[in-house]
Amino acid sequence: MAEPVLPTILLVEDTPSDAALIRRGFDKTNVLNPIVWVKNGQEALAYLSGLGQYGDRIRYPLPALILLDLDLPEMTGFELLQWKRTQPYIRRIPVVVLTIDKATSAINAAYDLGANSYLVKPGDPEEIMRIVKSIQEYWLGLNQPPKLVLRATPDAS
Amino acid sequence: MLNGPVLLVEDDISDFRLIQRAFAKLRPNVPMIRLSHGDEAVAYLAGDAPYENRSLHPFPCVILLDIKLPRRSGFEVLEWIRSQESTLKRVPVIMLTSSNHHVDVNKAYELGVNSYLVKPSNNSELEQLVSTFREYWVELNQGPTV
Numbered sequence: 001m002a003e004p005v006l007p008t009i010l011l012v013e014d015t016p017s018d019a020a021l022i023r024r025g026f027d028k029t030n031v032l033n034p035i036v037w038v039k040n041g042q043e044a045l046a047y048l049s050g051l052g053q054y055g056d057r058i059r060y061p062l063p064a065l066i067l068l069d070l071d072l073p074e075m076t077g078f079e080l081l082q083w084k085r086t087q088p089y090i091r092r093i094p095v096v097v098l099t100i101d102k103a104t105s106a107i108n109a110a111y112d113l114g115a116n117s118y119l120v121k122p123g124d125p126e127e128i129m130r131i132v133k134s135i136q137e138y139w140l141g142l143n144q145p146p147k148l149v150l151r152a153t154p155d156a157s
Numbered sequence: 158m159l160n161g162p163v164l165l166v167e168d169d170i171s172d173f174r175l176i177q178r179a180f181a182k183l184r185p186n187v188p189m190i191r192l193s194h195g196d197e198a199v200a201y202l203a204g205d206a207p208y209e210n211r212s213l214h215p216f217p218c219v220i221l222l223d224i225k226l227p228r229r230s231g232f233e234v235l236e237w238i239r240s241q242e243s244t245l246k247r248v249p250v251i252m253l254t255s256s257n258h259h260v261d262v263n264k265a266y267e268l269g270v271n272s273y274l275v276k277p278s279n280n281s282e283l284e285q286l287v288s289t290f291r292e293y294w295v296e297l298n299q300g301p302t303v
Contacts, residue, residue, distance in 0.1 A: 094266075144262050
């Protein structure tokens, strides 16, 4: 049988309660896209590179959108952005930073490292719903994503 | 959150009028500046003549950039922006074009575009696009300091 064709969203978030809220937000706004949750930058790198189990691109397709927290254990969001921009194909995947950090220096650094957009995570669950709805409308509705072969192993060249 | 006008770089006069009309319907109003070719966009962003005065020609918070432009294409403008040493390299750039060709979409992302939008063929969809663009980039997104 055919696999579901909706593109995957990669959520990189170390706080389980935030990840749960964001995923619930997507459920409530009827986003049917599969959401893969990884807890730190290293795991996101492994996923994007197709290391280990993530080499199975049928089960773990490349995401069409990355939602990235910045303050992460092992490898920070900034370090992941820095790595990502050097990777062929993967560097095209849009990254929306989603963090509690409102500092101008963090915002500027994220753009300098190639973040596509920067959103501040509100404390209030209702506000998170509103942000998730905007992400859905804009990034899954209006925006044209890069054309990648999401379900095959990316060419390492 | 609005930190400067929206800069529209669009050479086609009828497309410009339609986009302008969609912007005019936005409440609250969002100031928009239009330039009609790539060289003008580069001069504006660099603050070269006749755009030296930033109180008359404020730096934009976000750029809507067509691809097919006279003199310098949208790709060349984007490449120029991202290769600058100064903080202007960070300005969010969104392609707004009639092309949804894979080669163009991928090239724009390779050159560091923030987002890629395809011009709809009918007017009500264009109004919807402009309204969603405003909600996201003007109201929700945290822009960089340029």
